[in-house]
Amino acid sequence: MKYHLVTLGCPKNKVDSDGIEMLLRNADYRPTDRQQDADVLIVNTCGFLEASKEESISVLQEMGRRKRKHQVLVAAGCLVQRNGAEVLERVPKVDGLLGTRRWMEVLQLLEQIRRGKNRRSLERYTLLGEAELAPSVEFLGASQTPALLGDPAHAFVMATPRPPVTAGSAYLKISDGCNAPCAFCTIPSFKGKLRSRPLEAIVDEAVALVDAGARELVIVAQDTTDYGRDLGAPNSLPRLLTAICQRTDERLRWVRLMYAYPGHVSDELIEVMATQPKIAPYLDMPLQHGDPRTLRRMHRPSKLEMVYDHVEKLRAAMPDIALRTTFIVGYPGETEEEFQGLLDFVRAIEFDKVGAFTFSPEPGTPAAALPDQTPDEVKQERYARLMELQQPISLRKNQAQVGKVLEVLVEGEGEIEGSGEPLLLARSYRDAPEIDGLVLAPGVRGVQRGEMIQVHINGAMEYDLVGEPLVTEVFSSKRATPIALS
Ligand code: SF4
Incomplete structure (x- = not known):
């Protein structure tokens, strides 16, 4: 069995998606980047702002449009928690809903959907109002259910x-x-x-x-x-x-x-x-x-x-x-x-x-x-x-960082636009993942993601720093190839 998981929104959602993935992998599901290859489609939604809500709905609608008969589509996360009924109304192809504090029940939800048993959903169904939920929809968690906010610890x-x-x-x-x-x-x-x-x-x-x-x-x-x-x-x-x-x-x-x-x-x-x-x-x-x-x-x-x-x-x-x-x-x-x-x-x-x-x-x-x-x-x-x-x-x-030596965490490799020259992408303590800048090391390749190296900073831009690696091995137990400077 394969799953295709899309995560929207903030890092807190990413943490829940990581948890969902671990549960699925432990249950022998394998990830796939291609929707058409998956048995289970999950969108971990964001409902923080109106714009993020619309983005979540549109991703779900697009998945629903391309969904094949054997596939199961689950909407999870904040938007479901905020307004599960609206998700169902606007994305009728959704088979299951999972509130933010119930992500750890993803396997139970899938099992219920697969078996077509909806006794549990009926309990929730009454809480949401019969007109708002299709009887075939399995439902774990919803915005309007006080029961959810009072989840068992x-x-x-x-x-x-x-x-x-x-x-x-x-x-x-x-x-x-x-x-x-x-x-x-x-x-x-x-x-x-x-x-x-x-x-x-x-x-x-x-x-x-x-x-x-x-x-x-x-x-x-x-x-x-x-x-x-x-x-x-x-x-x-x-x-x-x-x-x-x-x-x-x-x-x-x-x-x-x-x-x-x-x-x-x-x-x-x-x-x-x-x-x-x-x-x-x-x-x-x-x-x-x-x-x-x-x-x-x-x-x-x-x-x-x-x-x-x-x-x-x-x-x-x-x-x-x-x-x-x-x-x-x-x-x-x-x-x-x-x-x-x-x-x-x-x-x-x-x-x-x-x-x-x-x-x-x-x-x-x-x-x-x-x-x-x-x-x-x-x-x-x-x-x-x-x-x-x-x-x-x-x-x-x-x-003010130019001239300093910073320890950086390597995020990956890229290329300098135009020249094709390799570019090491890393972060120092000054940069949080996804929202802050990077430390860029031109001409460097061969360092694994997740390794920490020392970089001498020799350039600065508004968001990013530029530097040259000094020490090639810090907490590196697995790297096979040394850093190559080209
Ligand atoms: S109410 Fe919202 S904006 Fe205010 S601290 Fe809590 S999460 Fe942040």
């Missing part, structure tokens, strides 16, 4: 099957759901409140990932810094990170922290980050805006002094730290003055990396109902101005 906290490690890096999800009240965000409405995994289960998974080849663990959750609150132990992230560092051996080089909530960054966390050598001096702290008035309407922490204080402490404790943040521009009621406040804030802090989105009014969120929605052309114009401001800052930050 074991369904989420059970030991995660060891997921594959790609290019020496693996995501490690420590919790799901979110307690924050951000007015623009749909996540708490369909993921529910924060649910932290037990510390021991996470540490066990970290150890297994390192054994499977991970040199980097990327810690993800909706809010990583709120870890433990629901377990009666708020601010447990420092303890968790310490345990991960202590229980793993020296093969683990970087523990990278994503999605920190400014109100939950503590002095203990900064101290652990600064004193545990395995924790990369890198922090992703999405701030969403830099003007207190906009932040208040966003229902976000609006005391900018707190952010300035965090940044000062982080930089004092880790002078080489790379700080990443994300902003939303064009939030309802954002005046030119408020936008200028954001630009001033960006100028003052000088983040190493900035991501930005234009505001998207998500149905059901308080922000969507706010008056003074910003016109699209104003959003686009402000987005462009923000990125234009940030680019020289990012460039300066990258130029």
Whole structure:
């Protein structure tokens, strides 16, 4: 049996897809890149923004259109959790639905679909309303079912099957759901409140990932810094990170922290980050805006002094730290003055990396109902101005790396456009996978993905660095060929 799995959305979804894949592989399913060769088609959807919802629906519709008679099509993930009924209505060829905290039941779902038994689906069916679900559809999890948000603990906290490690890096999800009240965000409405995994289960998974080849663990959750609150132990992230560092051996080089909530960054966390050598001096702290008035309407922490204080402490404790943040521009009621406040804030802090989105009014969120929605052309114009401001800052930050030797994790090989010359693609501690830049080493080939080497940095661009490998063997046990410089 073969499966074809498409993952949309963020790294948290990727973690679930990795888990789904492991379960399928353990059950003798084999992956295939070609839809027509698969028996099982799975789309792990994203439902965060209206645009991501539409992308998920369109991928499902396309798969449904090409689906053959013997094939089974499963929609999984956030969009299913957010609005399973809409998925079924718009993609009638879907055979099964799998909510975000039920991915570990994928085999049971497939079994139910195959056997054509739908006793269980009927239980859910009544919860969703008979008109909304076709009787043949097997269903595990749905947005409208309170039963799902109250999932039995074991369904989420059970030991995660060891997921594959790609290019020496693996995501490690420590919790799901979110307690924050951000007015623009749909996540708490369909993921529910924060649910932290037990510390021991996470540490066990970290150890297994390192054994499977991970040199980097990327810690993800909706809010990583709120870890433990629901377990009666708020601010447990420092303890968790310490345990991960202590229980793993020296093969683990970087523990990278994503999605920190400014109100939950503590002095203990900064101290652990600064004193545990395995924790990369890198922090992703999405701030969403830099003007207190906009932040208040966003229902976000609006005391900018707190952010300035965090940044000062982080930089004092880790002078080489790379700080990443994300902003939303064009939030309802954002005046030119408020936008200028954001630009001033960006100028003052000088983040190493900035991501930005234009505001998207998500149905059901308080922000969507706010008056003074910003016109699209104003959003686009402000987005462009923000990125234009940030680019020289990012460039300066990258130029400051020239002359240094950085340890990098090799991601693969490419070619220099035009010349065909080989190009080694790697990342330093300053770059998170998929969202940040790369370290490029022209003329280098023959280094396996997932290996760590030392690179002397001799060039900088806005997003990427350029360098030349110095040390060819760091934690390299399997490489057959030495690095070739051409
Ligand atoms: S902290 Fe992030 S996930 Fe939580 S509500 Fe705010 S934007 Fe959404």
